[in-house]
Amino acid sequence: MSKYDLIIIGGGGFGSSAAYYAARQGKKVLVLEQFERGHNKGSSHGETRVIRKAYYQHPDYVPLLQQAYKLWDKLEQASQRDLIVPCGLMLNGTPESDLIAGTRQAAIDNGLDLEEVPEEEYEDRFPGFQFAENTETIYEVDGGFLNVESCVETYVAGAEARGVEFRWNHEVTHWESDGQSAKVWTKDETFEADALIITAGAWASRLLSSLPQAPQLSVVRKVMYWFPVRSDAYDYTYGSSCFGYQTPTGFFYGFPSIDGTVVKVCEHTGGTPVEDPSQLDKENHEADLAPVLQFLQDAMPEVDPHPVTFSVCMYTMTPDEHFIVDQHPDYQNVCFGAGFSGHGFKFVSILGKVLADLAIHYETDQAIQFLSLNRFTE
Ligand SMILES: Cc1cc2nc3c(=O)[nH]c(=O)nc-3n(C[C@H](O)[C@H](O)[C@H](O)COP(=O)(O)OP(=O)(O)OC[C@H]3O[C@@H](n4cnc5c(N)ncnc54)[C@H](O)[C@@H]3O)c2cc1C
Structure with missing residues (x-):
């Protein structure tokens, strides 16, 4: 069984971005995705996604968006692909x-x-x-749109170029952690890593059901x-x-x-x-x-x-339509991004980076407390 620094469950929008930013930190990363590359069975397809800055849903989204724009621009420059169209x-x-x-x-x-x-x-x-x-x-x-499939593919290709291993058509059945290392099972194989990120989109409930306070998605x-x-x-x-x-x-x-x-x-x-x-x-x-x-x-x-x-x-x-981006309350080496409530894609750049930082360093420099899981129980 080969050991990775980080395993990511779900190679859609957030998973591919997290893989890219973890690989940029020199980490050995495995992404397990249940469907084929570029599939249209989840939440990150359909040509375009709106991006904008003047977010009224919560004041803490705006600083994240300022960073998100910067990272989209950087990705566009690095890849020489058209990702963001600033049409207003x-x-x-x-x-x-x-x-x-x-x-x-x-x-x-x-x-x-x-x-x-x-x-x-x-x-x-x-x-x-x-x-x-x-x-x-x-x-x-500052409003405009993102070419959604190109964004995901650019993260996948950029991550692969930095050594990330993507296993397509690999459905994860379950996982466990002891806080120091995590094990992940597919039907035929077991994988092990120091850290685990769960970005399973519409399937998140099943993979997060073991949380002490499982999110209502x-x-x-x-x-x-x-x-x-x-x-x-x-x-x-x-x-x-x-x-x-x-x-x-x-x-x-x-x-x-x-x-x-x-x-x-x-x-x-x-x-x-x-x-x-x-x-x-x-x-x-x-x-x-x-x-x-x-x-x-x-x-x-x-x-x-x-x-x-x-x-x-x-x-x-989610019940309040704000995202959940957090660490597992019992295992610091497990973190997750879920419940993006129909407005998450514009944040894929910054929150993918946040997830990579949470998994690798157990901390982030972004103010994401308003996205914590325990807001539903406080
Ligand atoms: C119609 C529509 C319009 C939208 N418009 C906007 C918009 O204009 N602006 C905006 O910002 N956002 C928008 N959004 C929201 C945004 O697109 C989503 O928040 C974002 O794409 C979610 O990304 P994700 O990574 O969570 O999910 P996904 O991209 O679906 O990725 C999750 C991945 O996990 C995989 N997976 C799940 N379970 C397993 C398992 N057990 N094993 C292995 N792999 C697994 C899935 O196959 C999937 O590929 C829109 C969404 C939709 C549906």
Whole structure:
């Protein structure tokens, strides 16, 4: 049985990032991933993810995001791949909504660049979009999107180049630790390491069930849609941005058209519960599509409401919708990142590094106390 410095369970967004940052510290790392490289069965696929800085959900996210942006930039430079597209982010909602009031406050508190868009500029600045009465629109200059599959693949390739061993199609059945070393079992093999990181996405509950205070995680099925466009109003090359609308029926968001022919639009709210992530329903249903079509009719009239394609993905929710990034309360050599609640990808860079530091040094220089597991029991 060969011994590693670190084993990571789950080679998706956070696992691949943690592997990369651990390898940069010279560690011998093994990643065990149950599916194939670049699979689309978890939570890190579907072309794009929104990134933004003026986070209103908790003030401690903003310093993490400042670091996340720096690390994405560094990764982009090191890899010479296009990972982050700084196209801006338009947000619309009532002035008292969390989205508008909260984003404004976060921008003020952190000195971030946020533009107020007067109504008379709507048509010029956001052609192809409509806005409901009594709503306001703001524009976050630092907003944009990440090319999600490229980000994961860049971390995997960068980690491999530094000697990380990825074993694809290796499902971990269980693990144990005595605080100094950890053992991990697949169906056929046993692996041993000084430290263990668990980043199992929608499957986290099973692998974290032995925790004294196991986190309450619920998995939700989400459908992403790509619709044809009837004009170049949504075109990235003509200056269209990411967008998010807080409406009375839910939160809807999307991305500029990258190829000029289709636009990706999704609902962030809603979604159906998933009992077993390995048996995820990958079909598109009328009930998934209907709210998005209503949104298009209200807000994006130049989109053809017949999706050319769709993709099903999963959110793993915590009760308060904040992430869990922590060390095992009994074993300091085991740490985990879970419950990213449908907004985690933009943090993959910094929190992958945090997880690597927690596993290797048992500490991090980032303020992540607000993400601790014991917040649910305090
Ligand atoms: C539709 C959708 C839209 C989103 N939009 C945004 C957005 O705009 N902005 C944003 O910041 N975030 C967004 N998110 C959230 C973000 O994508 C996720 O938080 C993030 O990708 C989660 O990464 P992960 O590493 O936890 O999960 P994953 O990438 O799914 O990785 C977990 C991996 O663990 C593996 N695994 C699990 N169990 C085992 C086992 N027993 N043995 C071996 N391997 C195992 C899985 O196969 C999987 O590959 C969105 C998510 C979805 C679904």
